[in-house]
Amino acid sequence: MNTIVISKGPFSAELTEVLHKNGCDPIKTVKNPALAAAKFMGKQNIVVYEWSEDPQEETRNLQELMKQTTGLKVLLIVDEGIKEAIKVLVKYDEVKFVFKPLTRERLQIGMRMLLAEKKRPPTINIEYVNPFIESTKAIMQQMAQTDIEKKEVRIDKGLTVYGDISGVMALSGNANGFVVISMGIDTAIEIVKRMTMGDVSESDNELIEGGIMELINVISGQAQALFNQNQHHFDFTTPTMVRGKGHTINHGLHENSIVVKFETPDHKELFLQVCLKTA
Amino acid sequence: MKVKKILIVDDSPTMLRILQNTLAKAGFPDSITACHGKDGLLKLAENRDVDLILSDWNMPEMTGIEFLKNVKADGDTKNIPFIMVTSRNVKEDIMEAVQSGARDYIVKPFTVESIQEKINNI
Ligand SMILES: [Mg+2]
Numbered sequence: 001m002n003t004i005v006i007s008k009g010p011f012s013a014e015l016t017e018v019l020h021k022n023g024c025d026p027i028k029t030v031k032n033p034a035l036a037a038a039k040f041m042g043k044q045n046i047v048v049y050e051w052s053e054d055p056q057e058e059t060r061n062l063q064e065l066m067k068q069t070t071g072l073k074v075l076l077i078v079d080e081g082i083k084e085a086i087k088v089l090v091k092y093d094e095v096k097f098v099f100k101p102l103t104r105e106r107l108q109i110g111m112r113m114l115l116a117e118k119k120r121p122p123t124i125n126i127e128y129v130n131p132f133i134e135s136t137k138a139i140m141q142q143m144a145q146t147d148i149e150k151k152e153v154r155i156d157k158g159l160t161v162y163g164d165i166s167g168v169m170a171l172s173g174n175a176n177g178f179v180v181i182s183m184g185i186d187t188a189i190e191i192v193k194r195m196t197m198g199d200v201s202e203s204d205n206e207l208i209e210g211g212i213m214e215l216i217n218v219i220s221g222q223a224q225a226l227f228n229q230n231q232h233h234f235d236f237t238t239p240t241m242v243r244g245k246g247h248t249i250n251h252g253l254h255e256n257s258i259v260v261k262f263e264t265p266d267h268k269e270l271f272l273q274v275c276l277k278t279a
Numbered sequence: 280m281k282v283k284k285i286l287i288v289d290d291s292p293t294m295l296r297i298l299q300n301t302l303a304k305a306g307f308p309d310s311i312t313a314c315h316g317k318d319g320l321l322k323l324a325e326n327r328d329v330d331l332i333l334s335d336w337n338m339p340e341m342t343g344i345e346f347l348k349n350v351k352a353d354g355d356t357k358n359i360p361f362i363m364v365t366s367r368n369v370k371e372d373i374m375e376a377v378q379s380g381a382r383d384y385i386v387k388p389f390t391v392e393s394i395q396e397k398i399n400n401i
Pocket residue numbers: 289290291335336337338
């Protein structure tokens with residue numbers, strides 16, 4: 001993919017390597033955005049654009065660039081200029097941004113966002129479950145320092161919760177329905193202890209429930225980001241709490257739910273339940 | 280800028296505790312809390328020495344974005360750096376927050392290190 005790097009300063013070999021790994025070749029580096037516009041001949045191209053201190057001018061440059069070339073994918077490297085960049089970002093879907101200072105990791109993330117292919121939304125429920133599985137594992141690691149292992153995946157009729165305590169998130173968008181994280185009270189206390197880095201007793205109801213709601217909240221957020229990479233979108237607001245085993249969540253979707261059983265290193269069970277109707 | 284006193288605003292007591300402990304580990308032990316935007320405004324009026332605000336987005340009474348707009352509209356508080364903390368990693372949300380005057384945006388989950396980096400960049 002023909003790539004142009006617009007940068008006032010030098011672009012390091014390390015960063016150039018990230019571009020190469022993402023299929024950018026040949027790479028030309030220019031200091032002047034107007035020159036970049038002249039070099040594109042309407043081909044499918046990539047621009048990595050490091051903004052200078054004058055966001056107003058850069059906004060005009062970017063708009064000029066977008067006008068001259070169709071099918072251009074642009075990765076902006078901005079900081080305070082983001083406030084100006086927004087005016088352009090809202091107009092073009094193919095413009096993504098990462099913040100300064102540009103590191104290897106940020107460039108890699110930016111390129112991944114930029115090159116994410118537009119796929120049709122899958123019609124099978126299971127395809128919507130994987131991002132939640134990934135995100136549950138990652139969030140349990142990051143927020144509760146607990147490595148959980150996927151033990152079992154099964155399909156339930158309807159949506160009935162398994163544990164003493166369940167955090168429920170409602171979703172809408174490409175998929176409509178619920179995602180639930182459910183567990184026994186002992187497991188919940190242990191997890192919330194780790195999350196809050198403090199002591200938690202069984203009577204700290206507000207703290208325990210808040211912790212489990214926060215867990216499903218952040219799991220949903222991470223899954224949402226994974227979906228966005230594949231051009232799927234869903235929205236969610238705030239989670240709710242269900243106490244007690246065996247409650248059926250009446251959702252009117254008449255869909256089956258997918259149940260994923262995880263286990264903590266000390267063999268405590270954790271259930272992820274995904275019940276979605278895809279648009 | 281030297282940050283000492285931090286106001287944390289979140290409707291979840293669990294989140295407040297997580298943030299307070301994380302901030303303490305990151306070298307910022309001096310924090311006060313509020314449970315929603317309106318409470319945040321009250322705390323700001325009572326505490327004139329707040330150096331930084333960390334606020335949740337989804338809250339009852341007054342949401343994080345409304346709180347942000349109020350903080351920026353008041354001459355006494357408009358210069359206090361404001362960081363939005365949320366679980367929604369959505370371009371439109373980040374844009375709305377930045378447009379309304381947020382200095383930065385933290386997407387949960389965060390770590391001691393990531394919080395430290397954000398605050399040091401203020
Ligand atoms: Mg909240």
